Amino acid sequence: MISQLSWKIGGQQGEGVESTDRIFSTALNRLGYYLYGYRHFSSRIKGGHTNNKIRISTKPIRAISDDLDILVAFDQETIDLNSHELRTGGVIVADAKFNPTVPEGIDARLFAVPITSIAEDLGTSLMKNMVASGASWALLGLPIDVFNKAVEEEFGRKGAAVVQKNVEAVAQGAKFVLEQAGGPLSEFQLEPADGKQKLFMIGNDAIALGAVAAGCRFMPAYPITPASEIMEYLIKQLPKLGGTVIQTEDEIAAVTMAIGAAYGGARSMTASAGPGLSLMMEAIGLAGMTETPVVIVNTMRGGPSTGLPTKQEQSDLNAMINGTHGEIPKVVLMPSTLEECFYDTLEAFNIADEFQVPVILLTDLQLSLGKQSSEPLDFHRIQIKRGNVVTEAAEREAGKLFPRYQFAADGVSPRIFPGQKNGIHHVTGVEHDEEGRPSESPVNRKKMMDKRLHKLSNLKVTNPIHAKSPHESPDLLIVGMGSTGGTIEEARVRLEAEGVTSNHVMVRQLHPFPVEEFKAQADKARKIVVIENNATGQLAQQIKLNVGCGDKLVSVLKYDGNPFLPAEIHKECKGLIVHGNV
Incomplete structure (x- = not known):
């Protein structure tokens, strides 16, 4: 028996590759295996080669495997593009419809299964993904009832008849390939998993969950790959907690709405990718100048311009550090694991509030969209730190406003939310005095710059x-x-x-x-x-x-x-x- 295995499915985008991977990996997760997945997809709605690769292990893993054990192919292009990854003696499960062939020099065993034909005989070619799943699951010799349960969870909302049809598709795919192979392949039998419950999600889900736990209740955002899942998760969850998500007309509106909500006292965030962050830079400077806390997630992808919107890259670092004009204090954090995506999001909100600065949480496409196993999160670690917030402002003499930008020894001025008694002050993006009134005084300018830039001298990040x-x-x-x-x-x-x-x-x-x-x-x-x-x-x-x-x-x-x-x-x-x- 083996302790780990790598499985990949590929075809044209829009023909069921994603749902096949989802059900297959969900069933493996139910058995207690550790999983690490990576999705290769085209930047279009339908068409273009796509593949999902899953690494399955009895021990924690956090990387894509170098090689491949089983390749499930819906077309010849999948075999041509991916078969070089197959280890010697690897397996290809392919749809017999396209008369699959193994490229010269590839030592792999081919199982041509009438995937489309079986699906059509059951009523619709759309079920070919279930036929393919059943075939590859059967070769591993894993319990079919666990897989059928995952199928039921996927299609249950469509009714019992649809569930039964898909279960039958799985069974027929399994039956055909087992007859061809003479039973499950002994060289691909996985050692039993520990059976323990594990989280299985993408980094974007962990960030969104972290935002909820941190008390974020407002997210304005504009959809963009690979950040959109953060917004999609929060669209479902925030209304249950009295919060809301707004799809804005562009990224400029998104970040300025987030800043406005933060000024009003709400914990808010937005999320985008490189092109969106380019549009946000002036507003990030506004957050720095007005000392308004805000959290901004940048999920890096291939650039510049539209670049490679669905591919991995880490090329936004310099822009995130130096992108704004002028000089402001800001913090850039970058998690490296699923768990850190959750905990670092919590910390990002606390840092933003405590130091009254914009915090950029930086990820990359592989971490944002790669689906992987995680041990249960420790919710006892959640702490909410709002920083120097004034809840009762003192009476002041006539003409005096609240000293929102007061020169403080640690650089962090008192913050008060709008509507509170005696809390009136000016807020402006131009240089200002302690009460927020515009000021071009050289003396004031230097003191304000020094105050803002001094804030982060006391910054202590958990495990920098x-x-x-x-x-x-x-x-x-x-x-x-x-x-x-x-x-x-x-x-x-x-x-x-x-x-x-x-x-x-x-x-x-x-x-x-x-x-x-x-x-x-x-x-x-x-x-x-x-x-x-x-x-x-x-x-x-x-x-x-x-x-x-x-x-x-x-x-x-x-x-x-x-x-x-x-x-x-x-x-x-x-x-x-x-x-x-x-």
Whole structure:
């Protein structure tokens, strides 16, 4: 028996690939397996090749697998594009309708199943995804009743007759392939899972859930890949809690509405991707100048312009740190796991309130849309910190307003919500005095700038870096951000098995950069390898700018739209050793 397996399904977008993957992975999750999924899809509604890859394991996993055990193909293009991933002796389950062939040089066993024909005989070709699912599930020898339960959950709202038809489709797909194969394939029998309940969701869901837990009750947003699921989740949940979601006409309206709601005292957020964040930059400056807390999620994708809207990239870092004109205090956080998506969203709201600044929560497409297992979240960790909020303002002499922008020793002025007695003050995007009145005084200007920029000197983020450092003097320190964390760790373990000592750091607080924490790890290593999905080494630039270490930094970059694989990072790091660069 084996402890892990990789399964992929592919076809044309819109012909059931997504629902097949959803039901297949849901059933595996019910059995208690750990899962990590990645979806490759085209930037169109229908048509164009799409595939979903799931890694199944009896132990926690946080990376896409290098190879593939089973490929389910609805067309020849799926086989041509993906069969190179199949390990020797891998399996292809394909629709007999297109007369599938295995490309030359690929050592794989082909099962041509009349997927479409079986579905049509049952009433509609739409059920071919269930036929394909039944066939591949049967080869694994897993209990069919668990799969049928997932089918019932998927189609139950359509009535018992529809559920029964789909269950029959599963059964016929399984029956045909088992007759062809002579029973389940022994080499693909998974060890039993632990059976424990696990969450199974995408990073966007975890962010949205974190926002709910943080007390966010207003989200204005404009749909954009790969951020839309955050809005879709909150559309369903916030009305139950007295909140609301508004689909705005554009991203400028979204962020300014979020700022307005935050000024009014509501915890609010918006979410977008690179093009949307470009439009938001002036308003983010407004939040900085008016010292209004707001949380903004940027789910990075391939750029510039429309770029690769459905592909992986990490190229917005410099823009998020330096994008606004002028100088404002802001915080940029980047989670690297599903759990961190939840907890970091909570922390983002607290930081925004406590320091009265915009906080950008940065993710990438792989983390935002990749579906994966998670241990149950600890809701006892939830804390709501509103910061320096005044609930009872003192009486003032005639003509005096509330000192909303008072020069405070820690840079954080008292904040009061509109409508409170004695709380009237001006709010403006131009430079202003302590009461918010416009002021161009050079003395006032310097004091206000110093006050705002001084705020973050007291910032303490939970785990600004995540370090796995078993060695005091490692050959390599491998550094990453976002979704690369699990991939780097898997590569690091392989290096260790080959005698290459390495530590691993994920930078989670990207701005202000955690200099001391990072330097403590960097000083130990002979070489620092920075892994990032962009063409210019933006994380490496930030390390050089803030910490130094330029003489021992090596950038490993990938910007073709695909995530890193463990084997790629292992190869690059091993090459440094082999070629004597360490």
